[in-house]
Amino acid sequence: MSLADENVDEENPYLRDPPTEFEPVEELSEEAAREQVEQLREAIREHDRRYYVENDPIVADRTYDALFARLQELEDAFGLTHPDSPTRSVGGEPIDAFETVDHVEPMLSIDQSGEVEDVREFDSRVRREVGEVDYVCEPKFDGVSMEFVYEDGSLERAVTRGDGRAGDDVTRNARTIGSVPQKLHGDYPEFLAVRGEVYMPKDAFQAHNRERIERGEEPFANPRNATAGTIRQLDPSVVAERPLEVFYFDVLEASELEDSHREELERFPDWGLRVTDHIEVVDDIEDAIDYRDRMLEARDDLGYEIDGTVIKVDDRDAREELGRTARHDRYAFAYKFPARAEVTPIVDVAVQIGRTGRVTPVALLEPVDVGGVTVSRASLHNPEEIAEKNVNVGDTVRVQRAGDVIPYVEEVVEKDSEGHYELPDHCPVCDSAIERDGPMAFCTGGLACDAQLRRSIEYYASDDGLDLEGLGEKSVRQLVDAGLLESVADLYELEREELTALEGWGETSAENLLAEIEDAREPPLSDFLSALGIPHVGPTTARELAREFGTFEAFRETAETEPDSLEGVDDVGETVAEQIHEFFASEANAAAVDDVLEHVSPQESELESGGDELEGLTFVFTGSLEGLTRSEAQETVEAHGANATGSVSGNTDYLVVGENPGQTKRDDAEDNDVPIVDEDEFRELLAEEGIDLE
Template structure:
């Protein structure tokens, strides 16, 4: 009976599968082994031979069936394909010595250097053939098999030892857990782990749409993924691998070409662009041809590797302390300034503004690798006639922010048009002049993530212990699903179940949340993400309207009476409070016990015309409270010292630059005690008297 007849899962699986809970132990063990065999077969057909035999959905059915059987009967094995979903998180990556040194390769982008390399080969070992391969731009890896079973995987590291990333590499489907065919008893191979270009662009698109920064290039994405401490994170990311070198084996290989053609027989994927050439001129022609074709490849390469084919000659040539003497990398010139747009993602800001981001083939711009660039807004896209597929010139504004300057080669029809609904929440997209907005408000998941982060940040309510990573945990665990109000429904039992949390951290966060229920009105207004309303504008609104209800009911005309608020900002504020979703969130916050403190609207003029700057912390109040006190008395606070500054308030642990600027501009310093006296009496101190005060002399002595 043939292998296929013995194993029905090598073809379409039967539809009338016995439910897992009705299997006996012997039947489950037999079926699990058949499923493992079938999944390994289909992995090889898909990744190594590029000839899949079953549909993706059928493969997923087989895989899930194996997962269910192994979990129900405790049949997990170290080399099971199910290990690809990731094991337990690691505390750290161990360091392991390589089976054989993983050295670097001499490289150059000049043909003259390549010919010089060949002349040296002719002098030292005579006329040779060369194996030519693409130079992959990924992460080099050593993978070791013993008796055909995956044993470990180690990063290149310093060439002598590297990080043990075995659990992460197990999750990569193109790397077999068990070899096939007539494999050697021991095999250590070198390969390159990479992220395919199409998968990289899709992954970056997802990151942009959920508010994360995209990776700069596929190599960075791969390096960051392969060193994850949680293998389940690696399992979710689309990594692949090509093998190209045998580091050590219990059998002999006579040539490099024999290695490349034999490894697929063991189930190890090699690259189909490798070629065996007779002389260096053919190798140079190979490089030029591959450079012309690089844009068609679904993986990043930055040159070609030219290796002496004969292994005995390689042994004779040996190596230096850093690189092999029998190999040379002929590099491509860096892509500079011009590149193709592979996709356009819409990034949803915390206020709902949609920013179009061009996802690019990585390109060098001013010495920096760029994989995304701003397209600003729909009006600019239309004006520049930009679309997916076009070759564009990328510049960096102020040498910092990349943007698409112009289309240099039109490969598409028309320009990219915004969808009618938000890519994250499907709410309608509305236009306000050249700008597009998601109308989902705080109920939009992308806006929710950013709004929760902002609500808890220093610019919001400054809730300690609720940084970006912890906000992501709460969202991913389903503990925050609707709005920032969900924060006040968290309980200790749910929090302690999260990775990295304990009783103390859970209790601390709950105490911080409880303490944030009576925030100053201005802080609350800044925290809830009203468009164009930062802390300064929030202070003006709080002072003008006194309480939240008054502001929520204010008309556009009334809003425009507030200093620094014009027609556009007034309309944005009014639209924010007119949103049913936003009002619902505010009401939920109130029901959770959040009650912003009303503001005494009476203001004085005792400090009218005086400008203050702070450095260091105050012992009896926060800097924002001090600023509010000054503004109520008619004064103002700025962030830097100039000739227009009247006082520099010097608190604990002050910086030096502001004090130096104060001395240069003859600006007197106030101690915290003198500041309290000044705001308490409203009487301006005489500068000459102040300069001679005992408190000032004491401060000067303390900070010399």
């Protein structure tokens, strides 16, 4: 198909062998700029169609980037932005929420089954009601279905499926997807509403998950979850950075309708709408069944996930006669694939860096069903185990779930690679050297490594640390990415204006977090020792160390100069003592601790037994208490036989609520029927047992 067939001006200088050097913007008149802008838009749309729809680009990527940058430069300089411009694909300002929009036509689900007899029954019903038919067979994409509405060829809106009658208006996000044309090509209808499937290509999904793991973020379970989570982002610039694509597969409504579905699909590429190459028209249901079986064999070779095939009546009049139920159109049927079970290939290996620098290799898998749960990654544990199992990228492996929770590679089922996977020599996050320690491997970057930094801050603020409610994984990542946290000590220099400038932070949440941090400037020694994240020093060991040494200075001096003396403390053996010594011997760790101590004064340990009046009770505290810190209250109840934990469960006896409490713990208490008491009620409860907080 020639460019002329697509109504594109062959004289456009930016179509074939376009220039990539341009005269300075300040030397252009507004009239010349407008003409160049129109030519660039027209050319870039054609290059997009060639790339996404025809898979036949006529310019190099570098040339395309130069044309795109020039268009953006001219639009910015002369105020020539337009909703249809290709530059809208770079995103825009975040929005507060999505508007709910009614669909042009209902987007119903499809009746489906994995049993062949159900497919034959569908065919019998169709032929019984409308006579002989042809079927259009298509892959059943495993993505997110959306409605795209074009008026006079321009993208008017893009809406998620929602409940089938109405969905979220995600137009600004959809404009960032390269295969969504802002303007249709050719001889398009004046009004066109089409149904498409937004998806993340498999290779792009694995690459994106690898990046997330190496940044210390939780990876997506499968491409569909990644797509759904992306398309509903409130910030279009985030969507623009993620690798989404679209296939179009149906007309919902149009000012000019074709007689058959196959004719519609044939017109889509002419309009710039991308369709799959795997479409077949058959006149017998057995051929449709054979098509499904062939697609099942080919699914692993496709660049996108499918979970079956869709069989549709081709003739539009027959479709109308068949009608629909309240839930699905009666002219279509999905013949599902069986779920992949336990055995799957390794696509890639990512390296995860833990809080202590421990390097954990993670296998990225073709998503597989393991015990009813979709798994797309599995632990390879350590280099020694990788060598023992002889595992590498490309091998087909059996995946199991340890304790029905953590997926791991059990064995290689089919060896399709040479040798076994080798860890990189340097950390993928900070480029520091990776060193072996027996069967384990560690990044030597310490707190200079962003992955360790994020996890260290998360742990410092966790229930096992200083229990800074409102500072979880997501918020820590946001603050680190915004440049507000470059060390643990930076927590104490956060300002309200910096927090409220971030997405999702209001005055109340900012003030609550700052109050939590302020309340943690004089923590009990045991809490502080645990919060530092010293290897093998959790809350219990930290409490024993606090009892033994009394002050942080005494503990640190012993750890640095006489580590053997630590072995006399309960829960501390030779290995733990050596780990504590090595922690403080690290210059990066020692400097980080010194920085924190400029803001924090750990309190001398006074945790002595006061009796067993509260034995058997479990307390959780939230918010700021008057006259004492939350940690002091925890130490008090523990000194009298109770347990003080950081999270509410069915075993909790009381949630004590102070000023500016966290909502999560209150919600958990209500869900578990845990009594909620304020500070006065807490003091009265202790007084009844003869315990005075003053």
